[in-house]
Amino acid sequence: MNLISRIWFPAAVMVTAIAGALGFGRQGVEYHHIPDPLPVPDTVVYPKDAYKLKRVGDFESVKIADSLLTDDADTSAVLDTLPHLTARDTIKVPDSLRFIDPFRYKYYVALLDSLTHVIVRDSLQRSSDSLKVVADTLQARGLDSLSLGMRALALSDSLDWRKLDSIYVSDSTARAKAAFLAWYNSLSRSERRKYDMEQALPAKLAEMDSLRKLEEDKKAYRDSVTEYTPRILSTFAVPDSMQYKRIIEWTVDQDFHRMDVKEPDTTYNYHFYDYPFLRKDVNATWLGVAGSPLQYYNFQLRGSEEDVEFYNALEAWSYSPRTIPNYNTKTPHTELAYSGTLLAGDAKESDNLHILTTQNILPELNLTISFDRFGGGGMLEAEQTANKTFSPRLNYIGKKYMAHLGYIYNMVDRQENGGIVDNMWIRDTTVEAREIRVAISGSASRVTKNTFFLNQQYRIPFDFIEKLKARKDTAAVQDTTLALDADTLRRDITTAFIGHSSEWSSYTRKYTDNITSQIGRDFYHDVFNYGQQSADSLRTIKLDNKVFLRLQPWGSESIVSKLDVGVGDRLMQWFDSTSVRPTLHSENSVYVYAGAEGQWRNYLNWDGKAHFNVLGPAIGDTKIEANAGLNFYPFRRARKSPISVGAHFETSLKTPDYYTRMLQTNHFSWENDFSKISTTQIRGNISIPRWRLSADVGYSLLVNNIYYDTLGIVKQNPVPMSVLSASLRKEFVLGPMHLDNRVLVQYSSEPDIVPLPTLALNLRWYAQFVVQRNEAKTHNVMEMQIGINAFYNTQWYAPAWNPALGVFHNQNLNLYENGPYFDIFMNIQWKRCCIFLKYQNFGRGWPMRRKDYFTADHYITTLDGTDGLKLGIFWPFYFSTEKHVSHGGNH
Incomplete structure (x- = not known):
C-alpha cells in the first residue's frame, strides 16, 4: 500500500505527459511548409534625415538612432537605443482628419516621424506576412471562410504599408521643397547667383568631361582608322603591280x-x-x-x-x-x-x-x-x-x-x-x-x-x-x-x-x-x-x-x-x-x-x-x-x-x-x-x-x-x-x-x-x-x-x-x-x-x-x-x- 502510494502520482504525471505529447483526445493538425514571400524591389526613396523636417528642438540625442534605421524587420535593437519619450507622446493628431482622411488620421504620427514610420511600416509588413501564414493554415484545415477573411486582412496590411511609404515620401518631399523655396526666396540676388553657380558647376564639369571624353574617343577612332587603313596609291605613273608594294x-x-x-x-x-x-x-x-x-x-x-x-x-x-x-x-x-x-x-x-x-x-x-x-x-x-x-x-x-x-x-x-x-x-x-x-x-x-x-x-x-x-x-x-x-x-x-x-x-x-x-x-x-x-x-x-x-x-x-x-x-x-x-x-x-x-x-x-x-x-x-x-x-x-x-x-x-x-x-x-x-x-x-x-x-x-x-x-x-x-x-x-x-x-x-x-x-x-x-x-x-x-x-x-x-x-x-x-x-x-x-x-x-x-x-x-x-x-x-x-x- 505504501509502495502504491509512492508511485501513483509520478505515474499519473508521466501518462498525462505522454498523452499530451501524442495528442490523444484532440483533432489532428496538419503542417505545411510555407514558402517565403517573393522578394519585391523597394521603390520607395528615403531622403536622408527626412524625419527631421518640420520638427523643432535638439535632435542630437536621436541622431545616432536615426542613422541606424534600416529596412531590417527586427527593430528591437533600435528601440532599446531610443529615449522612452516617443513621437506619439509629443504629436497630437488633428480630430478633423477623422472624417476627412481616415488613413492619414490613422497613421498621422507615422507620416510625420521617421522612426515611427519605420516601426509602423515594419509592423504592417510582419502582420501581413503572419496573416498570410494563418490563412494558409486555415485553408489547409478546410476553413476556407476564415482563410478568406485572413487573406483580406493580410492584403489590407500589405496595401497600407506600401501606401504609407508612398505618402510619407510625397509629404517629406513636399515639405523639403517648401522649406527649400522659403530658404531660397530669403536669399539676396547675389547669393542666389552664387548658389546657382555652385549647384550648376558639377553638372558643367561633368558635361565638359563628357565632351572631352567624346572628343578623345573620336580622335582615338580617327587615329585607329588612319593607322589600320591601307595607304593605297592611285596613279597613272606606276604600274598596278607596283602600287601595293611597301x-x-x-x-x-x-x-x-x-x-x-x-x-x-x-x-x-x-x-x-x-x-x-x-x-x-x-x-x-x-x-x-x-x-x-x-x-x-x-x-x-x-x-x-x-x-x-x-x-x-x-x-x-x-x-x-x-x-x-x-x-x-x-x-x-x-x-x-x-x-x-x-x-x-x-x-x-x-x-x-x-x-x-x-x-x-x-x-x-x-x-x-x-x-x-x-x-x-x-x-x-x-x-x-x-x-x-x-x-x-x-x-x-x-x-x-x-x-x-x-x-x-x-x-x-x-x-x-x-x-x-x-x-x-x-x-x-x-x-x-x-x-x-x-x-x-x-x-x-x-x-x-x-x-x-x-x-x-x-x-x-x-x-x-x-x-x-x-x-x-x-x-x-x-x-x-x-x-x-x-x-x-x-x-x-x-x-x-x-x-x-x-x-x-x-x-x-x-x-x-x-x-x-x-x-x-x-x-x-x-x-x-x-x-x-x-x-x-x-x-x-x-x-x-x-x-x-x-x-x-x-x-x-x-x-x-x-x-x-x-x-x-x-x-x-x-x-x-x-x-x-x-x-x-x-x-x-x-x-x-x-x-x-x-x-x-x-x-x-x-x-x-x-x-x-x-x-x-x-x-x-x-x-x-x-x-x-x-x-x-x-x-x-x-x-x-x-x-x-x-x-x-x-x-x-x-x-x-x-x-x-x-x-x-x-x-x-x-x-x-x-x-x-x-x-x-x-x-x-x-x-x-x-x-x-x-x-x-x-x-x-x-x-x-x-x-x-x-x-x-x-x-x-x-x-x-x-x-x-x-x-x-x-x-x-x-x-x-x-x-x-x-x-x-x-x-x-x-x-x-x-x-x-x-x-x-x-x-x-x-x-x-x-x-x-x-x-x-x-x-x-x-x-x-x-x-x-x-x-x-x-x-x-x-x-x-x-x-x-x-x-x-x-x-x-x-x-x-x-x-x-x-x-x-x-x-x-x-x-x-x-x-x-x-x-x-x-x-x-x-x-x-x-x-x-x-x-x-x-x-x-x-x-x-x-x-x-x-x-x-x-x-x-x-x-x-x-x-x-x-x-x-x-x-
Missing part, C-alpha cells in the same frame, strides 16, 4: 618622264659592294681612295650624264636629275649605313656614310632626304679625299598630275699628290706607304656642284570620246558615265600628257698648287704659264628647259602606246679664270625631239627617241636611240621567271665641250677647232635570273673622238676606230658553295687612243649557310657568307690622272695588271641588317713575283693589315606590312 624606287627620264620603277634591294648581296661603281662594273680605274675620280673599265658605261668635262670622273659617286632615286612608301623608311677602316688611324682611315629617310605625307606625296659621304686619308701622302652629296627632294604621283622637285649638292675636296714617283717602292720593296715619295705636294682641288630640278606632267584623258561613241544609247551613256566616274584611271582610253622639265646646274672646279721641286716641275713637263703657283678655276653653268606633248592613241599597254614630241632650250656658260685674262663664254641652243614607245603584254616592249639641235652654236647636233626587249617564260616550275633579251642602238653627232676647244690654265692652254664627235653603239643583252646568268655585248664605232695624250694635251682622233666589249656574269651554286663570277672582255682597235684591259675578272667565291632560323622554322633570322673577293686583269697601260684638269689621260710607260687583288670577307644578313667584315688586299700581290695592286698609273689601293680591315653595316628601319620580312635574296 616601298618602290624609280628614276625619271628628263625628256618624256619615263619612270624605271623597281623595289629597292636591301639584301646583303647588294650592299656587299659599298662602292657604287663596283655594283655596275667589274672594276674601274680610280685613285685608290673612296670618293676619288674614276673611269669604268667597260667602255660602254663611260657615257656622261652631266656632259661637263672636268666633272665626268666624279659622276659615279653622286647623282643627277636623271639618276637620283625617288621613292613612294607605305610606312616611313630610314637607311643608315657605314663602312670604313676603323683601325687604320686618323691619317689613313676610310670612312663612308649613307643616311636616307623617306616618308609619304600623302599616298601620292613623298619627301626624301639623303646624305652620302665617301672619303678617307689614303695610303700615300697628301691624297685625303672627302666626297659629299646632300639632296632633299619631293615627288608627287597622282591620278592626273606628276611632279619631281629637288636639289642636289655635291662637293669633292681632295689633296692632289700626282701619284708615286717610282713604282719600284711598291713592286720590289716593303716600306711604309707614307714614306714613299709622291710627285707633288701642297696641291689641292675642290669641285662643287649645285643642281635644282623640276619635272612636272599633267594627264588629260579624253573621256568625251567614250561618251560620243555611246550617245545613241541613253542607258549606255549612263553606264559609261558611271564607269568613268568610278575609275578615273582607265588606261585603255585615248589620253594626252603635257610635260615640262627644268634644270639649273652649276659646276665649279678650283685647283691650287705651289711647285718648288724639280720632280713637280717634271710632272707638269716644266710648263708654268703664270708662275710656280697655280690658282686655276673652271666653271660651267647649265640651264635647260623643255616642254613636251605625249599622246596615248589607245591603251597604255598597246603596241604603240605613246607618241611624243617636244622642244627645248639649253644655255651653257663656261668661265675660265686666270691671273691674266678671265673669260666668260655663253652658248644658247634650241633643239627639238620626238619619240615613241609601246608594248605587248609582258612579252614585248620597245621605245625610240631622237634629238636634233636646230639653232645655236650646237646646230646639227643629233642623237638617235632605240631600245627593244623580249621576254620568254619557258620554265614549267617557275612560270613567272623570264628569259629577257634586250637590244640597244644609239648614234650621235656632238659638238666637243668648250674646255676641250678653249682653255687657259697655269699648266695647260690650247685653242682647238674640233669637228663634231660621231659615236655609234650597238648593244645586246640577255638575262636568265633562274640560272643566275646575264650577258652583255656591245660594239662602238668612234669618229673624231676626243682623248688626252700622254702629255695630258687634248686631241681629236680623225680616224674611225672600233671598241668591242662583252661581259658575262654567272653564279654557280654547289651546295653551300657559291661561285659568283664576273668577266669582261674588250678589244680596242686603237689602244694608244682608247686603252682597255683585254680581260678583267671579279670572282666572289664564298660558302653560304644559315646561322639561325625563327622558332616556327619559316624563315631565316641570320645568314652568313665566308669567302674571298678577287680582282684581276691582263696587262694594259692604265690611264694616268691629271690633277690640274680633273681628267684621265693616256700613258705608255707602265704596264699594269691591277692584281691579283683579293679580300677575305665575312658577309652577314641578320634580320634586316647587313654586316660585312673585309680583310682587304690579303695577298698583297700574291702569287705574282712583283706586287701590282695599283688602281691607276702611280696610284695604289688599300694595303693589308689593320689599314685594310674594313667593317661595314647597312641597317634599314621601317614597319613591315608583310607577315615575314625577306632577308635573303639573289643578285
Whole structure:
C-alpha cells in the first residue's frame, strides 16, 4: 500500500505527459511548409534625415538612432537605443482628419516621424506576412471562410504599408521643397547667383568631361582608322603591280618622264659592294681612295650624264636629275649605313656614310632626304679625299598630275699628290706607304656642284570620246558615265600628257698648287704659264628647259602606246679664270625631239627617241636611240621567271665641250677647232635570273673622238676606230658553295687612243649557310657568307690622272695588271641588317713575283693589315606590312 502510494502520482504525471505529447483526445493538425514571400524591389526613396523636417528642438540625442534605421524587420535593437519619450507622446493628431482622411488620421504620427514610420511600416509588413501564414493554415484545415477573411486582412496590411511609404515620401518631399523655396526666396540676388553657380558647376564639369571624353574617343577612332587603313596609291605613273608594294624606287627620264620603277634591294648581296661603281662594273680605274675620280673599265658605261668635262670622273659617286632615286612608301623608311677602316688611324682611315629617310605625307606625296659621304686619308701622302652629296627632294604621283622637285649638292675636296714617283717602292720593296715619295705636294682641288630640278606632267584623258561613241544609247551613256566616274584611271582610253622639265646646274672646279721641286716641275713637263703657283678655276653653268606633248592613241599597254614630241632650250656658260685674262663664254641652243614607245603584254616592249639641235652654236647636233626587249617564260616550275633579251642602238653627232676647244690654265692652254664627235653603239643583252646568268655585248664605232695624250694635251682622233666589249656574269651554286663570277672582255682597235684591259675578272667565291632560323622554322633570322673577293686583269697601260684638269689621260710607260687583288670577307644578313667584315688586299700581290695592286698609273689601293680591315653595316628601319620580312635574296 505504501509502495502504491509512492508511485501513483509520478505515474499519473508521466501518462498525462505522454498523452499530451501524442495528442490523444484532440483533432489532428496538419503542417505545411510555407514558402517565403517573393522578394519585391523597394521603390520607395528615403531622403536622408527626412524625419527631421518640420520638427523643432535638439535632435542630437536621436541622431545616432536615426542613422541606424534600416529596412531590417527586427527593430528591437533600435528601440532599446531610443529615449522612452516617443513621437506619439509629443504629436497630437488633428480630430478633423477623422472624417476627412481616415488613413492619414490613422497613421498621422507615422507620416510625420521617421522612426515611427519605420516601426509602423515594419509592423504592417510582419502582420501581413503572419496573416498570410494563418490563412494558409486555415485553408489547409478546410476553413476556407476564415482563410478568406485572413487573406483580406493580410492584403489590407500589405496595401497600407506600401501606401504609407508612398505618402510619407510625397509629404517629406513636399515639405523639403517648401522649406527649400522659403530658404531660397530669403536669399539676396547675389547669393542666389552664387548658389546657382555652385549647384550648376558639377553638372558643367561633368558635361565638359563628357565632351572631352567624346572628343578623345573620336580622335582615338580617327587615329585607329588612319593607322589600320591601307595607304593605297592611285596613279597613272606606276604600274598596278607596283602600287601595293611597301616601298618602290624609280628614276625619271628628263625628256618624256619615263619612270624605271623597281623595289629597292636591301639584301646583303647588294650592299656587299659599298662602292657604287663596283655594283655596275667589274672594276674601274680610280685613285685608290673612296670618293676619288674614276673611269669604268667597260667602255660602254663611260657615257656622261652631266656632259661637263672636268666633272665626268666624279659622276659615279653622286647623282643627277636623271639618276637620283625617288621613292613612294607605305610606312616611313630610314637607311643608315657605314663602312670604313676603323683601325687604320686618323691619317689613313676610310670612312663612308649613307643616311636616307623617306616618308609619304600623302599616298601620292613623298619627301626624301639623303646624305652620302665617301672619303678617307689614303695610303700615300697628301691624297685625303672627302666626297659629299646632300639632296632633299619631293615627288608627287597622282591620278592626273606628276611632279619631281629637288636639289642636289655635291662637293669633292681632295689633296692632289700626282701619284708615286717610282713604282719600284711598291713592286720590289716593303716600306711604309707614307714614306714613299709622291710627285707633288701642297696641291689641292675642290669641285662643287649645285643642281635644282623640276619635272612636272599633267594627264588629260579624253573621256568625251567614250561618251560620243555611246550617245545613241541613253542607258549606255549612263553606264559609261558611271564607269568613268568610278575609275578615273582607265588606261585603255585615248589620253594626252603635257610635260615640262627644268634644270639649273652649276659646276665649279678650283685647283691650287705651289711647285718648288724639280720632280713637280717634271710632272707638269716644266710648263708654268703664270708662275710656280697655280690658282686655276673652271666653271660651267647649265640651264635647260623643255616642254613636251605625249599622246596615248589607245591603251597604255598597246603596241604603240605613246607618241611624243617636244622642244627645248639649253644655255651653257663656261668661265675660265686666270691671273691674266678671265673669260666668260655663253652658248644658247634650241633643239627639238620626238619619240615613241609601246608594248605587248609582258612579252614585248620597245621605245625610240631622237634629238636634233636646230639653232645655236650646237646646230646639227643629233642623237638617235632605240631600245627593244623580249621576254620568254619557258620554265614549267617557275612560270613567272623570264628569259629577257634586250637590244640597244644609239648614234650621235656632238659638238666637243668648250674646255676641250678653249682653255687657259697655269699648266695647260690650247685653242682647238674640233669637228663634231660621231659615236655609234650597238648593244645586246640577255638575262636568265633562274640560272643566275646575264650577258652583255656591245660594239662602238668612234669618229673624231676626243682623248688626252700622254702629255695630258687634248686631241681629236680623225680616224674611225672600233671598241668591242662583252661581259658575262654567272653564279654557280654547289651546295653551300657559291661561285659568283664576273668577266669582261674588250678589244680596242686603237689602244694608244682608247686603252682597255683585254680581260678583267671579279670572282666572289664564298660558302653560304644559315646561322639561325625563327622558332616556327619559316624563315631565316641570320645568314652568313665566308669567302674571298678577287680582282684581276691582263696587262694594259692604265690611264694616268691629271690633277690640274680633273681628267684621265693616256700613258705608255707602265704596264699594269691591277692584281691579283683579293679580300677575305665575312658577309652577314641578320634580320634586316647587313654586316660585312673585309680583310682587304690579303695577298698583297700574291702569287705574282712583283706586287701590282695599283688602281691607276702611280696610284695604289688599300694595303693589308689593320689599314685594310674594313667593317661595314647597312641597317634599314621601317614597319613591315608583310607577315615575314625577306632577308635573303639573289643578285
